[in-house]
Each structure stands twice: as structure tokens, then as C-alpha cells.
Amino acid sequence: MAEAAGTRASQQQEEAAGIENGGGKDQLPEDTSKLNITVLWLAIYFRLMDGFGKLALAWATVVLLGGFSTLIKPKDFWFVTIIVVMQITRVFGGSQKPEDQLFIRVPLSMLHRDELTHVGLGSWRKNTIKNGEARKGSSSVRQNQRNVLVRMFCPKRHVKMTIFQTTLTLMEAAALVACIFISFRRLLKQDYVDPKDKVKDDHKNIRGSLNVFYGLALAHSMSYYILIVAFQFLVAPLVRLVHSSYKLHDWGMDAVSEYTAKKLWAFIRYNVREALEMNLITFGKELARSDSIDDQLKGVRILDYIIRWEKQHLSRAGVLDIYKSEKYKGRVLTSIRASTETLERVVNMLGLNLKSLEEEETRGHAASIVLELAPYLLFENLPAMPQLIASLLTTGRERINEGPHDINSVELTCYGVKILERLVENPDNRRSVADANVVLSKIVELLNFRDDCKVPVPDETENRSQEEIVEASLNVLHKLVSTTGETGEALRSTISKNSEIMSNIRKILYQHDNKNSSLSVHAVKILSCLAMHETAREVIGSSCQIVRKLVSSVLPRPMDIVQDGNNGSTVADSAAQALVLLSTGSEYNRATILDKINLEELVGMLFDASMEQRIMIAHLLKHLRTYSGPGYGNQLKKVIDGSLPKLLEEIKVAVQKLDNPEFPDGQPSHDLKELKAEEGKLLDSFIGLSSQICHSLQAIDFDKALQSANLTMDTYAQMLKMVLSVCKSPTTDFPGIRRVTISQMKWLIKNNEDYVGVFKRYEMDKALKEVAETATELESFELFCSGSGVGKHDEPISSAVRSTLALLAGDSA
Secondary structure, three states: OHHHHHHHHHHHHHHHHHHHOOOOOOOOOHHHHHHHHHHHHHHHHHHHHHHHHHHHHHHHHHHHHHHOOOOOOHHHHHHHHHHHHHHHHOOOOOOOOHHHHHHHHHHHHHHHHHHHOOOOOOOOOHHHHHOHHHHOOHHHHHHHHHHHHHHHHOHHHHHHHHHHHHHHHHHHHHHHHHHHHHHHHHHHHOOOOOHHHOOOHHHOOHHHHHHHHHHHHHHHHHHHHHHHHHHHHHHHHHHHHHHHHOOOOOOHHHHHHHHHHHHHHHHHOOOHHHHHHOOHHHHHHHHHOOOOHHHHHHHHHHHHHHHHHHHHHOOOOOHHHHHHHHHHHHHHHHHHHHOHHHHHHHHHHHHOOOOOHHHHHHHHHHHHHHHHHHHHOOHHHOOOHHHHHHHHOOOHHHOOOOOHHHHHHHHHHHHHHHHHHHHOOOHHHHHHHHHOHHHHHHHHHHOOHHHHOOOOOOOHHHHHHHHHHHHHHHHHHHHHHOOOHHHHHHHHHHHHOOOOHHHHHHHHHHHOOOOOOHHHHHHHHHHHHHOOOHHHHHHHHOOHHHHHHHHHHHOOOHHHHHOOOHHHHHHHHHHHHHHHHHOOOOHHHHHHHHHHOOHHHHHHHHHHOOHHHHHHHHHHHHHHHOOOOOOOHHHHHHHOHHHHHHHHHHHHHHHHHHHOOEOOOOOEOOOHHHHHHHHHHHHHHHHHHHHHHHOOOOHHHHHHHHHHOOOOHHHHHHHHHHHHHHOOOOOOOOOOHHHHHHHHHHHHHHHOOHHHHHHHHOOHHHHHHHHHHOOOHHHHEEEEEOOEEEEEOOOOHHHHHHHHHHHHOOOOO
16 A cells, blocks of 8 residues: 555656646646747847847947037937936836836735735635626626725725826836937937037047937837737737636736736746746746745635636536646646645645734635645645644634624635545545544534534525535544544544534434435444444443434334435444444343334344345344343344244345356356355344344244245255355455354254254264364454454354364264
8 A cells, every 4th residue: 555655646746747847738728828928929029129228228328428428419418318317217118127126016016915805805715616696797796895995994005006106107108208209309300419510520420329329219119119019919818818718806817917927027037947837837836835925815816716717617618628627627736736845835824823814815715725635635744734624623612703704714614624524535644633632523513513603594605514514524524433443443432532422413313314314324324333432332322312313214214215315225224233333242232222123123124125234134133132131031032033934034045146146137147256245244144143043942943943934954954054165265244154154053953963963964074174274363253344343252263163063073062
């Protein structure tokens, strides 16, 4: 398992590395590729434009102002000076140096910071995403919400920054027009030198020098104007197209614009490799790794929406579009996993303290991303993750007053439980959960989430979220308690000691009385797994209400005939298993079950129910038949013992199927192993029940039962030998089949000496010796649940074989 996990991890790393390095076609939708190509050409054009500006600046400072400052006319001196100042201060024309953009960028950044959180507020909520109506007309709703919030929280700064930004824009436009006008006018007039000075040697090159300067300045200004037009008519439509393709809502325009600008500056600074490898995924990851909460919010929003992109298209797209969207989603997830720093940053965002609205939004989007990443994550690589998930889980008792924060806490809790649900699908993560008591205790509390909430359910959306929280919590607990091995034992022990687990499950069973309820299914499954632990068996058995619900889940009700479904059958199977485990080794629990159960109905189901139910009911009846307390002796003898003839008939049919494994149409079984396992489980339980019944019978009563089943001593002996011959290698499906067969033989020999000759005639002694030689440890248990043995026998099977052989040899042992 470890090698497989290592191979899988290395494959994921190689795939992610390819994605990080730009490998593979169709890395992004075609719209993004068009935008990237357009940005590349604009970057080349920008370098040309910037070259004009730099040449003009160098020419002015070195040639004109340096060499001809005292010779040129005053108006040309001031024209050159003004243009040089505009070039130096970067009033227009841009710069590839971020520090040169500070003057223009600061007010715009401050303005957008105030609006960042409120645009797309709550877009991480999964129930909002699922609701198709929420997307209709959402733009105007969010715009109004944004305006209200901005005016409420930062009215003065918002107005000041708007005025400042507008002033800068007007200054830039004025500078551009002035530069074009001055340069063009001076190039037309050409009156750089007075007529009287034209013949002087020191004035000969002034005209040429000024023509070069004004020409470069005009070229730079016109290039910048063309660049603005190109952005407006080439880049802006592509930005809108990408924004629309990814369904980034209102906030996405700023995000895609910032991505475009960053890619442009990378090309301009000659970081071609960086620019070519940059896409919305890498851009979002870079922002998510930032120390700024605003950048983190933008980054996780971008990643979250790209991941969710396929979900928003499934209902409207064709098969090909679905395939593509799944591929892009996989690329995002693999890319995040490949970057340890990004992965840790996103996971750590789950634990933000919610000191601001930005942190709450960031936390929500991070939770949405981690939910998709959860199947690939290991707790051992992220040791802080259990505590971070626990911080998402807000129980009903911890909820604050009704309001937006309260609604968000429900959504975050829903995300937290679903993240944990996916994480515990990997058995390697369950040990970490066992060690994190805070997670287990919160999950148990969430079973009672709806009852603990102190506020009424405001709408259907939160009601649905609350139901999902309870169901996911039940599913998490079921996966934990059904874990195999030592980890499973530790989890069952820890959960059994929780004082609230049984009361919360009892509430769920009574609030959801329908067998077809998924909550009932999970609750009963949890009980059936917990019953493997001795402490839990005592607690469950002491609750008459839980036992009554388990019994009613096993026995058919009139409504089940109409509402028959897979869930109802699953509940009955799990409830039967729980009752079997409860009755194992506990006289008190057997009495409690007998007090609540209808034996006639139970015995009837022994022959009419599904295969799995018949097996479990046989085990249950075997345990109940061992009850030696007062009050039920006559009923047990009459009902259970009276079923022996029909029980023997069923054993005969099952043995025949093992001997001649064919389908009813005569075709040989395509899966003999599956048939053997199914019939082996049935024979294990049925022979065990018949053997237990025999302990309260006389030999003559058993002979009558054989006759009623149309069996003879020889036939029955051959049946027992067939079981030992076919089931030479017991499995966890039927661990006790050889033991119960030997127990049946032993009783027959003790109570009827005629069986000694019959068994010898069919060489049963050889079969018994083979059993002793092939005995295994799993045969020490009555049955196995979740990989753990239950009902360990005191006597080894080899000892049972020796005592039976001694009886066959004529010893009185």
C-alpha cells in the first residue's frame, strides 16, 4: 500500500511539474490563448513606443539641453523642458518599472481595495452556487450591495480617491494632447533659429537636432495613443471574453485586467519565460501566496472559480465541453498540489480569525478549494490540518445571533464536515482523526446541530445546509467506526466513550422514523459498528429506545411494502448486525432484545428475507436461544426450536448449491468464489443455529426433525462431510463454518451412538484430522465485522476436533 501511494504521489508530482512548466496542449480555454498572444504583440509594440520615449529623453538631455541650451529659442527650451519633465515623471507612456508607476497606481489600488470584498460577496457559498436563480440578475444586486457598503464604511475615502484618480486621468490626457500638439506644430513651423543666426557655425545643427527630438516625441505620443486604442478595441473585448468564459462575476473584471497587466509587464521586462508560463492558474497561486489578505482573497477567488467552472457548465454544455472542463479542473488541483507553499497557504487560510470581512471571504473560498483537494491530501503531510478543520466546525451551541455571520458559519461548518468526509475516505487519515479529540467531539456534537441551533431556520437554503451537515457528520462517523485494524479499534473506543454519541443517535432515529431516510441508514450503521466494542455494547444495550428502534428496523412494517427501497434494506441489514453484536456475550442485552422483539416474525424472516438478513437473523436467533434467564424459556423452545425442520431443509438446499454450483437455467456459475462465499455465510449461520437448537433437544426430537425435512442420518452425515470438504479454507465471510459443523457432529455422537458408525462409514475422522491440520486463527471468532473478529471462542478448534475424534474412537470424553 505504501509503495502504491508513493508511486501515485510521484506520478502526481510529475504531472504537476509538466503543468507548471507549461506542458501539454489546451492548458487554458482558447479565449485565454488569444488574450496571451495579443498581449505579446502589444508588449512588442510597447517596447517600440518606449524606445521612442527613451530616445527623445536621451536626445533632449544630452544633445539639446546639454549642448544647445543657450542657443535654442526660449520657447523651444521650455517646450523641450516640459516634454522631458513629462517623460521623467511618466505622466503618460507607462513604464516597465513598478516604482515608476507608484504615483498613478496608489489611488486606484486604494479605491479597489474598498470594493474588493463587497464585489462578489458570499460567492463562495456552495448553496448559493447551486441555486440557478441566484445567478440571474445577480450583477445589479451585487452592484447595489457594493455601493451601499462602500458608502457605509468608507464614504470620504471613496470620494477622495475617485476625485484623485479622475484628476490623474485628465492630467494624462492633457499631457498627451499637449505633447502631440507641441511636437506637430513645431515640426510644421521649423522656426528654430533666427534668420540672422542661420549662417553661424554653432547654429547649423540646431534645426536637425530639434527635428529629431520633436519627431521622437510625436512618435512616442502617437504610439501611446494607438496603444490606448489597441487596448480598448483588442484587449478589452478579450478580457471581457475570458471573464465571461470563467464566470468570474463582477469582481473578475479587475482580476483578469490585473492578470493581463502583469503578463504585459513580464513581456516588457524581457521575462519571456515567466510570461509564457503565466496563466490564470499560476497568477491565482501567486496571489494566494502573498502576505496581503487582499491579494490572498483575489488569488483564492480565481482558483476557486476555475475549479468550479465545470460545475457551472455541466447543465448547458455538450459532452466535449464537459470533458474539457473536467480537464481544466484537474489541472488546477494538480498544480496546487505540486506547489507545497501554495497548498500550505490555502490550507492555513481555513484558520483565519475572521477579524475582517476580507478574511471571512478568503476563508470561504479556501474551504471550497480544499474540499476539492481533500481526496488527495494526507494529514501526515499537513499536521495542523485537523485543528484547522475543527476551527471551521461551529456547533449549534456556538452559533451567534442570527445574521450574515451566522449564515456564513453554517456554510463554513458544512464545508468543514464535507472536507473531513472526503479526507477520511483515505484510511491513512483516520489515525490522525483518532488522535484529534477536538475533531471527534465536534463531529459528535454536529449530529444534534439542528436541535442545538438557538435561532429558527431562516430559509430553505440554510435548512438544506443544516441537513447536509448532519448527514455528512453521520457519514464521517460511520467511516471512522468502520475502520479496520488497530486504528478502527482505537476510534471505536474513543467514540464509545463520548457521552453524547448515543443520545444524539437516538434523536436521529426517532426524528427520522422512515427506513428510507439516509440519516437513519447512517445512524444504524454507526450503531452496528460501535457494537463491536464492549463498552459501546453495554451503553447501547442499556438504552431501551435504541434497542426498540433497531428491532423495528429489522422487522417489516406495512409502510415498507409501499416504500420499499435500497435504504430500507440497508437499514434492516445494519440493524440486524447491530442486534447480533449486542447479543454477543451479554445476557442482559439478550433479555432486552427478547423484551422488544416478536420471535414469530423474526423466525418467519429467517426463510423469506434477503440473503444478508437471513444470515444475520440466524446468528441473532442462535444468540437468543442461549438465553437462560427467566420469562422466555417456553417461547424460545416453541418458536425457535419449532423451526428446526425447515432449517434443515434450507441447509440441504445450500449444501446442494455448493456441490453443484449452477444457475437455475443450467449454465455454470461465472463466479464460483462469490457463490461459495454467499452459501458459506448462510451455512455458517444456519448450521450454527441448528447446533444451538440441538442442545435443548432430545435425540428423538432431532430424528423427527430430520424426517420432517425428508432427510436420513446418512444424508445428513454426507451433508456435514460436504461442508468440511468444500470449506477447507474459511474466510472472514464464514469463519465459524467448520467449528459449528464439528459442534453438530459432536452433539449427534453424544446423543445417538448410531452416528458413530455412520460417520466412520463416510470417513469423517479423516475430514476432522484435515481440519486440525489446516486450522487458522480467524476460526477462533464467531464472525467478522469491519475486519475485526467478534465473539472469540474459549476453546481452540483443534481442541474441538480432538474431543470429537475421541468420541468417534469410542472414548467417553
